Amino acid sequence: MDYSIKDINLYKEGKKKVKWAFQHMKVLSLLRETHSKEKIFKGTKIGCCLHITSETANLVITLKKCGADVFLCASNPLSTQDDVAAYLVKEEKISVFGKKGESKEEYYENIKNVMKRNLHFVVDDGGDLISSLHRNEKFAENIIGATEETTTGVIRLRNLAKKKLLKFPVIAVNDAKTKYLFDNRYGTGQSTVDGFLRATNILLAGKTVVICGYGWCGRGIARRFSGMGAKVIITEVNPLRALEATLDGFYVMPISEAAKLGDIFITSTGNTSVITVKEIKKMKDGVILGNAGHFNVEIDIKGIEEITKNKVKIRDGLEEYTLKDGKKIYILGEGRLLNLACAEGHPSSVMDMSFSNQFLSLKYLKENPSLPPNVYNVPSEIDMKIAELKLKSMGIKIDRLSKIQKKYISSWELGT
Numbered sequence: 001m002d003y004s005i006k007d008i009n010l011y012k013e014g015k016k017k018v019k020w021a022f023q024h025m026k027v028l029s030l031l032r033e034t035h036s037k038e039k040i041f042k043g044t045k046i047g048c049c050l051h052i053t054s055e056t057a058n059l060v061i062t063l064k065k066c067g068a069d070v071f072l073c074a075s076n077p078l079s080t081q082d083d084v085a086a087y088l089v090k091e092e093k094i095s096v097f098g099k100k101g102e103s104k105e106e107y108y109e110n111i112k113n114v115m116k117r118n119l120h121f122v123v124d125d126g127g128d129l130i131s132s133l134h135r136n137e138k139f140a141e142n143i144i145g146a147t148e149e150t151t152t153g154v155i156r157l158r159n160l161a162k163k164k165l166l167k168f169p170v171i172a173v174n175d176a177k178t179k180y181l182f183d184n185r186y187g188t189g190q191s192t193v194d195g196f197l198r199a200t201n202i203l204l205a206g207k208t209v210v211i212c213g214y215g216w217c218g219r220g221i222a223r224r225f226s227g228m229g230a231k232v233i234i235t236e237v238n239p240l241r242a243l244e245a246t247l248d249g250f251y252v253m254p255i256s257e258a259a260k261l262g263d264i265f266i267t268s269t270g271n272t273s274v275i276t277v278k279e280i281k282k283m284k285d286g287v288i289l290g291n292a293g294h295f296n297v298e299i300d301i302k303g304i305e306e307i308t309k310n311k312v313k314i315r316d317g318l319e320e321y322t323l324k325d326g327k328k329i330y331i332l333g334e335g336r337l338l339n340l341a342c343a344e345g346h347p348s349s350v351m352d353m354s355f356s357n358q359f360l361s362l363k364y365l366k367e368n369p370s371l372p373p374n375v376y377n378v379p380s381e382i383d384m385k386i387a388e389l390k391l392k393s394m395g396i397k398i399d400r401l402s403k404i405q406k407k408y409i410s411s412w413e414l415g416t
C-alpha cells in the first residue's frame with residue numbers, strides 16, 4: 001500500500017475527529033450498515049479526489065467496508081486535515097495522497113497517483129481528477145462512471161459533454177436537492193463564517209460585508225453574515241438572482257460601487273477575476289478579502305502581489321498586504337476556499353447528505369454499467385430517499401396524503 005501524507009504519527013488525533021464526525025452522519029452510517037454485508041463494491045477500484053476531511057474519511061471508509069479498493073487524493077492544496085489522512089493510512093489501510101499546504105506540482109502528482117490505478121469509478125470535487133483522466137486517456141479505459149460533488153466541477157463537465165469530449169458517464173451529485181439546498185446553502189453559509197472568524201476573530205456586528213454571487217452558496221453566506229449583525233451587500237450578474245437578493249432584504253449594486261463601501265468581501269461566484277486591482281484601488285484601508293468559491297481565481301492574488309510592497313502573516317489563514325500606496329488589505333487563506341483553508345469545511349451532518357448522494361450514485365452507476373457518456377442527474381428516488389432517511393435520523397415525522405387528497409391532487413375536473 002503506497003501513500004504520501006504529512007506525518008503518520010498524527011493518526012490518533014485524526015481517529016477521534018473521524019469518529020466524532022461519524023456520530024453526525026446518520027444516513028451514511030445506515031447505508032454503511034445496510035450495504036457492507038453484501039460488499040456491493042467488491043472487486044472495484046474507486047479513485048476519489050475530495051477535500052481530505054473527517055467527513056470524507058467516513059465516505060471512503062464506507063466504500064472500503066463495502067468491498068472497494070479506495071485511493072484518495074486532495075481536491076485542494078490547502079484543505080487536507082493531516083491527522084485525518086494519517087488515520088486513514090495507519091488504521092483504515094487506505095492509500096491517501098495529500099498534505100495541507102502542498103505545492104501545485106505535488107497536488108497534480110497526487111492526482112496522478114490516484115489516476116494511474118485502472119480505476120472503475122471516480123468521485124471528484126471540482127473536476128481536476130476527471131479532467132486529468134481526459135488528458136491521459138490510457139488511464140480511463142476501465143472507467144464505468146464518475147460522480148461530481150460541486151457546482152464548479154459540474155459546470156466544467158457539462159462543458160466537456162457539450163463538446164462531445166466526455167469519455168464516461170458522470171452523475172452531477174451537486175445538482176441533487178438534498179445536496180445543494182443544504183450543503184451549498186447551510187454548509188457553506190456556516191463554514192464560511194466559521195473560517196472567517198477562526199482567521200480573524202473580529203466582530204461582525206455592524207460591519208458591511210460584500211458578497212459577490214447569490215447562488216446557493218452566496219445565499220447561505222449572506223444569510224449567516226446577516227444573522228451575525230453585518231450589513232450585507234450583494235453583487236450579481238444574473239438579474240433573477242439580483243432581484244431575489246433585493247427582496248430577501250439585501251442591498252444590491254455593482255462591485256464598482258460596493259468596493260467603496262465594504263469592510264469585508266467574500267467571493268462566491270465560481271467565476272474568475274471578480275475582485276481585481278481595479279476594485280482593490282477603490283477599497284478602504286484595512287479591508288478583509290476572502291473567497292468561498294471552489295478555485296482561487298475569484299480574487300486576483302497575482303495582480304495584488306504586483307502592487308504590494310510587503311506581505312506578512314498575521315495569524316493562521318490571514319495575511320496582511322501593504323500596497324505600494326501605503327494601503328493595507330488582508331487576505332484569507334491565500335484566496336483559496338476559506339471555509340476549508342481556514343476552518344474544517346461544512347459540518348458533518350450536512351456532508352452526511354452530500355456523501356450519501358455520492359454513495360448511492362456510485363451504487364447506481366455500478367448497477368447501470370452501460371450508460372453512454374453524459375452528465376446525469378441523481379435519480380430523484382435517491383434524492384427523496386435521502387431526505388426521508390435524514391428526517392428519520394433527526395426524529396422528525398411528517399404527514400402523508402389522505403386518500404381524498406391523493407385523488408384531488410391527481411384530478412383535473414375538480415375546481416371551485
Ligand code: ADE
Nearest residue numbers: 051053055056344345346
Ligand atoms: N466540502 C465542503 N465541506 C467539506 C467537508 N467537511 N468535507 C469534504 N468536503 C467538503
